[in-house]
Amino acid sequence: MAETPLERRQRQEAERIMRRAMPQIEKVIKELAGQQRYATQIGDVFSKRHQELIKNIVPKLDALLPRVELPIPEFDLLAPKVLDLLPKFEFPALKLDYVELFPDTAAISEKAVEALKPSLDLIHELQRDQFADLIAVARKAALSALPPNWRGDAILIPRDLEQLLLDEGLPLAWVPPTAVLVRVFAAGTPQDRRRVIGRAWKRIAEACVAELDNVDDKRLRSHVKFGRKAAHTLLDGSSEGSQALSANLLDSILRAEFSDGDRKTITGQKTRLNIEDYPLRVAIVLGAIWGAHGQYWPEKGDKVPRAFSRHGSAHGVSSRQYSRINAVLALMHVVALLRLLDSDLREA
Secondary structure (H helix, E strand, C coil): CCCCHHHHHHHHHHHHHHHHHHHHHHHHHHHHHHHHHHHHHHHHHHHHHHHHHHHHHHHHHHCHHHHCCCCCCCHHHHHHHHHHHCCCCCCCCCCCCHHHHCCCHHHHHHHHHHHHHHHHHHHHHHHHHHHHHHHHHHHHHHHHCCCHHHCCCCCCCCCCHHHHHHHCCCCCCCCCCHHHHHHHHHCCCHHHHHHHHHHCHHHHHHHHHHHHHCCCCHHHHHHHHHHHHHHHHHHCCCHHHHHHHHHHHHHHHHHHHCCHHHHHHHHCCCCCCCHHHCCHHHHHHHHHHHHCCCCCCHHHCCCCCCCCCHHHHHHCCCCCCCCHHHHHHHHHHHHHHHHHHHHCCCCC
């Protein structure tokens, strides 16, 4: 499409303006580009110098406008054409060359660290003391969640703890004594663990008496009295009488101290007790009690269990169920439950 006379005049005037202004524009742009390269080396480190530079350049660009004379009135139409004739300039992105900027960085850093060392050492000492205090508090809180006989550097809690509680029905809270518990945890099989308990039966029975003496809740006084009788009966050599008394006492405590719903949860075998639903000490005691209530149906031809069983003690009286090891385990269940009720579950 051919230019109109007005368009041709605008184009010619724009070209004339650019020819007159271009030398000075190029000079300013060249200075700006040079200063921009300088700025890419120092970045924000010398931002004040960079800002002063821009302040000096902007007036030079602004000064171009008054020197441009437009003899025609169509300035608004002509301005876009002038801008279209300006060359396109691209400037590099800002970057920092710290090596050139600070050639002695290593030496500076070394001197700075040396000067700050006394203060850093002091801060380190303060932080170390603070962390030591925090660790001590955390350790104390963690230990308080464990039964007293689980506390000590020699205790290595086995990964298969749930098996010891739910599958083997081993009472492990408050009794046995820590030294015996270490050997129980170190034993590799259920039979080995029973042997550890059987060999330490007297020491465990004496520890049970000591733990019963520590029960303070008057509401539990009657249970404690019969618990002591079971312990002394065992120490006197009558393991069968001790086991029978402990097994029935365990059932009596559960019925007296728990609601029917809670007792069914603790002993019922239709659903495996989820020990993760309880605080650690509660889980250890109740998990073992659940394990000692495994199903036994003599009318269905079930074999009398060899491990301690509350139902086996009541309905399967025999030399297979009644043994000194099982008498010790039954007494340990009673002691653990009474100590738990006296401490953790007193309010409940």
